[in-house]
Amino acid sequence: MPPTLPNPAPENAPDTTPIVAFHDVSIAFDSDRPILNKISFEVARGQTLIILGPAGCGKSVLVKLVDGLMKPDSGSIKVFGEELTTMRERDVYTLRKRIGMVFQESALFDSMNVEDNVAYRFNEAGMDPSESHKKVEEVLNFVELPKAISKFPSELSGGMRRRVSIARAIITNPDLILYDSPTGGLDPITSTTIVELVIKQRDVSHTTSLLITHRLQDAFTLATHRWNVNDNKMEPIPRNEMDNGIDDSTQFLVLNEGTVVYHGNTQGLVHSEDPWLKDYLS
Numbered sequence: 001m002p003p004t005l006p007n008p009a010p011e012n013a014p015d016t017t018p019i020v021a022f023h024d025v026s027i028a029f030d031s032d033r034p035i036l037n038k039i040s041f042e043v044a045r046g047q048t049l050i051i052l053g054p055a056g057c058g059k060s061v062l063v064k065l066v067d068g069l070m071k072p073d074s075g076s077i078k079v080f081g082e083e084l085t086t087m088r089e090r091d092v093y094t095l096r097k098r099i100g101m102v103f104q105e106s107a108l109f110d111s112m113n114v115e116d117n118v119a120y121r122f123n124e125a126g127m128d129p130s131e132s133h134k135k136v137e138e139v140l141n142f143v144e145l146p147k148a149i150s151k152f153p154s155e156l157s158g159g160m161r162r163r164v165s166i167a168r169a170i171i172t173n174p175d176l177i178l179y180d181s182p183t184g185g186l187d188p189i190t191s192t193t194i195v196e197l198v199i200k201q202r203d204v205s206h207t208t209s210l211l212i213t214h215r216l217q218d219a220f221t222l223a224t225h226r227w228n229v230n231d232n233k234m235e236p237i238p239r240n241e242m243d244n245g246i247d248d249s250t251q252f253l254v255l256n257e258g259t260v261v262y263h264g265n266t267q268g269l270v271h272s273e274d275p276w277l278k279d280y281l282s
């Protein structure tokens, strides 16, 4: 009788490794009070994690930890299954190439035109200029800013700069996008156009993303809308036999005073009985 062997994973089994995994991550700066205190959470492939919490609660620090721009005092951070906290700087640099980052306030290079800003990583890698130019045109079309290619950041509105920043983050087809307050400082109408673009990126490319926002309205628009590729516009997710009005890939992480107050889906967030959370969301 042949020996009983464990069932091998089928070759085409989906890779279930989380794209981001924090385990007991802590970081403090000057004071003894940790900014993040033993934070644990995971982000699965294809999810959009919306990070909420009061000003100064550590949202940007968390995103910088994911990008390897900061190191925690303790705990484990895995990105694409690789431990970041013990990784050599050179390897962090390589891993970062798989991540697109949209910084707070766009962070474009003022001395470079839109094309050079968007193609920054390609120029750094020495890509053939005509190939790079083609990709810049494609991505500027995607963010609906094709005519801005030769302009300088000072010639653009705040919303246009944000679009350029998103174009720069997505041009390499990253496996993970980190959005740090992409609508911060924008008026409500412009904010909605940026949220629309984030939804377009999510629903066209299904890229795993972490997104910080200060605007609850933006968070709920992300959770309840989808991109209609035929009409090329955002629309509310219907409630019918097929859909429940909510984007299933959207998850929420709410931080307060160094800890995770909530991590889960949209329904769980809006129906939470936690008094602090109810107050924060009201």
Ligand SMILES: Nc1ncnc2c1ncn2[C@@H]1O[C@H](COP(=O)(O)OP(=O)(O)OP(=O)(O)O)[C@@H](O)[C@H]1O
Pocket (backbone or CB within 6 Å): 029, 030, 035, 053, 054, 055, 056, 057, 058, 059, 060, 061, 062, 214
């Ligand atoms: N490099 C640093 N050195 C010292 N303190 C820092 C550093 N980076 C962040 N902090 C502090 O950590 C805390 C959290 O900052 P962080 O920018 O992550 O907050 P946030 O939740 O993103 O805030 P906001 O909503 O206002 O953008 C703040 O008190 C900030 O001053």
